[in-house]
Amino acid sequence: MRLTDYTDYSLRVLLYLAVRGEGLSTIQDISEAYGISKNHLMKVVQRLSELGWVETVRGRNGGLRLAERTRTLTVGEIVRATENDFALVACLPDQDGQxxxxxxxPQCRLRNVLEAARHAFLAELDRHTIEEVSGPQGPLAALLGIRPVIPLVPVEPPGDSPVPIA
Structure with missing residues (x-):
């Protein structure tokens, strides 16, 4: 069984955003990290947004980030939502049940074997969440060219710090 590029790109976008964390990313960032066409990614991101898995922020400083609930999605749920055909052979039901x-x-045992294999494949994907497959985030971030987000720490202005009493 081979997943479509659409599903592959969907998984990659979600993985990238999970590794990125809180900050906003752009389609350009993801395109450059993976070497994938921006046009393909735009279609993928639109669908992921429609599913509520990716939040988009419009405007000059806009971008996208992972919706909080997406971290608990299983890889199987994502694959089912993005693939359009799981019929390994023509005699298995397609998306429309045809x-x-x-x-x-009437005497075929192969169909049942292939049906069981499909169920086992999806069951294995259901065992893993986006959160799980996005770790450890440090090494993945380095491979994707993601710099760590450094939290801002408030700095006290000079002269406002307490003076020790002698």
Whole structure:
């Protein structure tokens, strides 16, 4: 079984945003990190936004970030939402429940084996969340060219610090 590029890119976008954390990212950032076309990513991000998995912020300083609930999504849930066909062979039901007839269907054991394999594949994907596959974030961030977000620490202006009493 092979996943479509659309599903691959969807997983990569979610992984990138999970590693990135709180800050906003742009489609350009993700495109450069993975070497993927911005046009393809725009379609993917639009769908991920429609699903509520990615939050988008419009404007000059806008971008996108992972919706909080997305961290607990399983890889299987994402694959099911982005793939359009899990019929490994023509006699298995497609997305619409349709299947092509086959002359050996009444005695075929292969169909059941392939159906079981598909279920096992998706069951394994259901065991892993985006949060889990995005760690450890440091090494992944380095590979993706993501610099760590340094939290701002308030600095006391000079002269406002307490003076020790002798």
């Amino acid at each position: 299947r092509r007839p086959c002359v050996i269907t």
